[in-house]
Amino acid sequence: xxxxxxxxSSRRRELLKRLVKNFQVxxxxxxxxSVAFQGDCSSYVMKLAEGKAKNVCNKCTCRDSxxxxxxxxxxxxxxxxxxxxxxxxxxxxxxxLSGKEHQVYSGxxxxxxxxxxxxxxxxxxNVKFSKIDDRQIERYLKTGEYKDKVGSYGIxxxxxxxxEKIHGxxxxxxxxxxxxxxxxxxxxxxNL
Numbered sequence: 001x002x003x004x005x006x007x008x009s010s011r012r013r014e015l016l017k018r019l020v021k022n023f024q025v026x027x028x029x030x031x032x033x034s035v036a037f038q039g040d041c042s043s044y045v046m047k048l049a050e051g052k053a054k055n056v057c058n059k060c061t062c063r064d065s066x067x068x069x070x071x072x073x074x075x076x077x078x079x080x081x082x083x084x085x086x087x088x089x090x091x092x093x094x095x096x097l098s099g100k101e102h103q104v105y106s107g108x109x110x111x112x113x114x115x116x117x118x119x120x121x122x123x124x125x126n127v128k129f130s131k132i133d134d135r136q137i138e139r140y141l142k143t144g145e146y147k148d149k150v151g152s153y154g155i156x157x158x159x160x161x162x163x164e165k166i167h168g169x170x171x172x173x174x175x176x177x178x179x180x181x182x183x184x185x186x187x188x189x190x191n192l
Contacts, residue, residue, distance in 0.1 A: 001190070006056035006069040009148075011156070015176040016068070019185070019192055026059055028052035028069065041075045042122040045107030050120055053109040065113040066190060072175050074151030076102040081151045087141050090152035094140065097151060097162075099131040104151070104173045108181055112188060119184055123177035125168030127155070132162055 003023040005016055016023060030051040037044050053069030060067060074081040076096060084090035104127055109120040145159060146152040153159030155166075155173045171178045185192060 002062045002065045003190075004056060004060055004065050004067045006052045006067055009070075009175055011154075011174055012070060012176045015171060015174060015178055016181075018178060019182055026056045026067075028055045030055040032071075037080050039078075041073065041080070041103065041105040042107070042124065044080070045071045045073055045105045046109060046120045046122050047107070049107035050109035050111075050118060053111045053118070057111045057113055060113060063114055066185070066188070067111040067113065068181070069109045069111070070106060070176055072104060072106040072150050072172070074102055074104055076100065076151075083148055083150055084146060084152045087146070090141055090146040091134075091137055093152040094132065094137045094146075094162075095134070097129045097153070098133075098137075099129060101126055101128045102151070103127070104168075106172045106175065106177050106180075108177065108184060110184055110188065117188075119188060121180055121184055123169050123172040123180045125166055125170070125172045127166050127173060128164045129162050130164040136162075 003020050005025050006028045008027045035047045048071035049069040053067045057067045081093050104125045107122045111118050143158050145154050145157050169177045
């Protein structure tokens, strides 16, 4: 059985290596704009993850494949934060997160190509930022770490200094909730 990760994220690759030694990466070109956010983050991220997994399933030639799709967003005050378009948007995101608690949602969708079954679930982690000032934000932006991070920060990097506390899965905030994925794969009968 071949395991395929439908993601370009280096963080997801690193995390998946903790569960699976050998897997293939096929990057999804699923149009995320085709999924409208309708107020429910869990449903939204699962639909995005499923879209990515199905997209890669159609590209995958090996019939005996398990395709893993994942999508992560930051949710604050009823609004979704994705990846920033540039440093100005990143600055605004970090300023909005300052001193507040937000949620990080990840959707996971696993497609079993041989049976055409789809398994989807999500994880949610509460993250509390300490109060940060504009100078701290500017200093962080100079690291460039924000560029490919939802919410404009990486908890596993320099951005971790802003995090006062978390409640839930740390790896979810990094981008792949390992415990959730592990249990989903086991329920599917995938031997890890």
